[in-house]
Each structure stands twice: as structure tokens, then as C-alpha cells.
Amino acid sequence: MNAATKLGAYLLGLAVLFGGALGVGRAAGPVATPPGDGHTASRATGHGSARPAGGDTPGGLQVSANGYTLTPLPVTIRPGEAADYRFTVTGPDGAPVTGYQVRHDKRLHLIVVSRDLGHFQHVHPVLTGGGVWSVPLTLPSAGAYRVLADFAPTGGDALTLGADLLVPGGHTPKPLPRTGRTATVGGYTVTLAGDLVPGRAGGLTLMVSKNGRPVTDLQPYLGAYGHLVALRAGDLAYLHVHPDGTPGDGVTKAGPGIAFQAEVPSRGDYRLFLDFRHGGEVRTAAFTLTAVQATGAAPETAPGGHGDHGH
Template sequence: MNTAAKLGSYVLGLAVVFGGALGAGKAVGPVGAPPAEDHSAMAAPTASAGHGEHVTQQTKSDTPGGLQVSQNGYTLNPLTTTIKPGEPTDYRFTVTGPDGKPVTDYQVEHDKKLHFIVVSRDLGSFQHLHPTEAGDGVWSVKLTLSSAGTYRAFADFSPTGGSALTLGTDVLVAGDYEPKALPQVSRTATVDGYTVTLDGDLTPGQASKLTLKVTKDGKPVTDLQPYLGAYGHLVALRAKDLAYLHVHPDGEPGDGKTKAGPEIVFYAEVPSTGDYRLFLDFQHEGEVRTADFTLSAGRRPELPTPTPTPSEHGDDHSH
């Protein structure tokens, strides 16, 4: 392989592409056999793919979603600077556009114009919130952070006429803080009498099929309720830097083929080896619950060695 080819393979091997997408959309498609549609989105990431309805082209980027406060001329601007532990706070922020003005026109994705995720830096706490518009491009949400420390907030949205984006900013809560260790790798979570099991593995650089099965009191739950246009929402965050991925299940309620449980199938593509925290939101009996897991992504698959063409060997002199 010549030097240029080697360099090209090396760069490709480093490409960071998260598959799937939220907040805005439906995103994740099947893998197993990889889906016919492109369900990528933690990549080009800073972006969340849409719910399948909009066709805005994402801007390619080597930076995973949520690591930047600004991208493509859009900036997440916190307006609230003080939060006290355990005290409900009216947290406000704007998103400014390339013209420097607050954005007021958004595409609706998964029943909302903007999705807002807040997690603690140690990934021990997780909140999926939906702010309301307070006017003039200002968003407002009631936010309660139970303990002191550093949190990361993600705004997941699609401005009308622009690419889907996930922007992130730190939220500080004053007080004594001692970070906790990342929860151990787990494939079973319990919440409010429900047990959720996870089957599948994360393989860097390729779409990975994840199947989550919901049971209650030992019996499969077959009547999950749609929540924001889907039977489940899955957010994955890479430990340490909190690179963000929001994926959605294969299929959607009312499509004539997707069952309301007990299994919810997702396809996700992570950019690197390492530990990831996964948070599943699902709704049953009128209440949304969150199950959390820790997974470790294995090695990135080997890239195939390109087969030289005859011209590379000087054997073919045809024009």
C-alpha cells in the first residue's frame, strides 16, 4: 500500500461517528443486518438525526455530539448562573444562530422542538427534560439538582432550515462535592418493580444492535405506551468526556409492525473503545421511568486492506 493509501486508512480508522440520534428524531434503524437507511448521528455527531420526517443534511464533524457549546454558527447560552443543591430552579437559556440572535424557529422532533438532557459528570444522575418557550428565543425549565458538583446539560434540536445539533454546557452547583465511581458494567436494571435486561454489545466504528426487554413482576410487558413518538428513548454517554449519543428504536408506534414490548430494539454506533453509560426512558401505566446500564465497548473492527487495481502495478495501460 502506498503512503497515501496508508494515511487514508489511518484517518478513516480515526473517524468518529456515532450512529443514531435523538432528540430530534427517530433515528435509529436496524442493524443486525445493517439498515438500509443511514441511522448515524452521534456523529457528524454533534447532531441528532431527525425523527425521520425532516431531510436536513447534517454537517460532518469529527467531534462527537455534546462536547461543543457552539457549532455551525449556533451557540448554547445559559442565562441562569446560580443553582443551589436540592432547590428547584427556573433554569433559562437561549440558542443563538449565525446572525447572533436567539433562534425562535425550530423543527418539531419527537413531539418537541427541543430536548434537554442533564447528567452529573460522574454519570450517576440523569434527567430528560422538555423546556418551554418563555418568549424571544428564551427557553425555561424547572431544574432540581440534588447535590453539589458539576453537571453537563445538552440541548438537542433542529433549527428550521439547519442541521440537527446537540450542544453542551457545564452547570455548576456549589458545595462540597465528592465524585462517585462509574457504576460497574451491568446488563440488568430495576426501577419501580420493573426489570430491564440488555442484550448486545457496543463495537466501535460499526452499528451495534441492542435489545432491551422490559418485564414486571417476572412477566413480559407487552403494552408499553408511546412516549414522545416512540416506545423507548436511549441516550448513551461516553465516560470521562461525556460525548453524547441519543438513539431511537427500530420502528415506531402505529407502523403496523412494531410491537409495544416487551422488546425494544436499538442500533447505535459509538466512536471509540471505553465505558459508556446508557439510559433508557420508557412509559407504562402512564408514567415514564428510566433504566440505566454501563457497557464497555470493545475493539474497533479491523479495516480491510484495499485490493490494488491493475493500474497501480502498471499492468493496465488502457485509456
């Protein structure tokens, strides 16, 4: 192969790669949901009481589930430049869905995350005519991203569908940040207490402080004092976590602790993103946490990996 031929083959390869990715949403029709095997304890909790998409399959892994398909509209996103990201959700009848339930203050929650889990955005697209969702999106760098749409059609169950989003250009993936229980963001320090135990709902509490003082006047955001998203490292399975209590219920305090119930389907590393609002601004604190088998459960080898797994 001479240089020109090689270059041509390379470009053709790129075209196939990117063309294929853009075509995924359109090409994928409704897929049959495989029956759950009844013993994988993956109760990924969505907003509300919904079961995850695809029975016991965690949410976010499929572009199509239960007859609903996430279809991104073609767009080329350049690093650092705002783009209008648009998509539809088609229903079992093949038409774009226009009726959605409001959950956590919104009809649809969109998570955009880089495949290496280094970049995270939680945005709320607006529903324009014809069932087309639209959101301005700026991504910092080239690479592979995952878009996760969390919604419940009117009269239907909540589900989370996921699609790839590829930003052309050179890209150096970063390793998963080390496990840890303290995160800092914008002058705030957030510490995490509690464990992720596969197959068992467990409490996680995130304590927010600023300049060494506990924050006790958190502001409600999306119907809670915090919004926690957990994504499994390796496949970005989406585990939306329930907040414990709601602002104004007479029991739930506005900080410094924000409590959640989380259940993960398997051992391994998860990246947790906490959105909280204070001083009129929403900030995101991120943690890497390893889900470990409960003491006394069937013995399993501790997962290998990076960072400190200690607690």
C-alpha cells in the same frame, strides 16, 4: 500566608472558577469546525438523520458548533431546590433562534447529567419569548453537571450542544457504576442484549419486565416505545440512538423488547439511559456498557477499568 489571606485566595479562586463557568456560554462565539480527518468512524446518531455537531466530533462536547451557540442564562442552583433554568441558542446571525423543528415530539430535548454519570434527567424546556428556553430544574446535590441541548433549527441540521452547570457546595463524586446488563427501576427489570462496537452500527435490545412477567403494553413516549441516550464515560460525548420502528407501524410491538441501533465512536465505557413509559409514568433504567472491538478486527488490548467486562 496567614489564615485570612489563604481564605481570601480560596474565595477568589472559587469566584474565578464559578464566574468563569457562568461566562463560558456568553464568551464563546461561533467556532470554526475542524475538518474531519475522514477516518475516524464516529457516526454519532442524533434524533433523525443529522450528523453530529462538528463533523466527526460526537455531539455534546462543544458549547458552540456550526455557528450555533448554547448560552445558559445566569442562575444559582442550590441542591434540592427547584430553579428556573433558562438558556438561549444563538444562530449564525448572533440572534437567539426562535424556529425549531419538531423531532421525537419535541422542539428541543435537554439532558442534564452529573459529570460522574450518577444523575440523569431528560426534560423538555418550553420556548418563551425572544428565543429563551425555560425549564424547572431540581438537582439533588452539589457538583459539576453537563447540560446537553439536542435540537434542529428550522432549515438547519440537528446538533447537540453542551454546557457546564456547576452547583456550589460540597460534593463527593461516585465511581461509574459497574458494567452490567440488568437494571431495576420502580419494580421493573430491564435487561440489555447486544454490544457496542466502535465504528459499527449495532442492535441493542432492551427487555422490560415487571414482577417477572414481560411487559407487552408499553406506552409510546416521544414517538417510540423507548428513548435511549448513551454518554461516553470520561467526556460525556452524547450518542443519541435510533429506535427501530415506531408505534403504530404495524410491525413494532409494545414490548417487552425495545430495539435500537447504536454506534459508538471509540472503545471504552458508556452509560446508557433508557426512558420508557408504562402505566402513565416515565421511568429511566441505566446501564454501564463497555464498547469492545469486534472479533476479527485489528487486535487491541482490552480496556482496563472497573467492574466485569464479560458478556
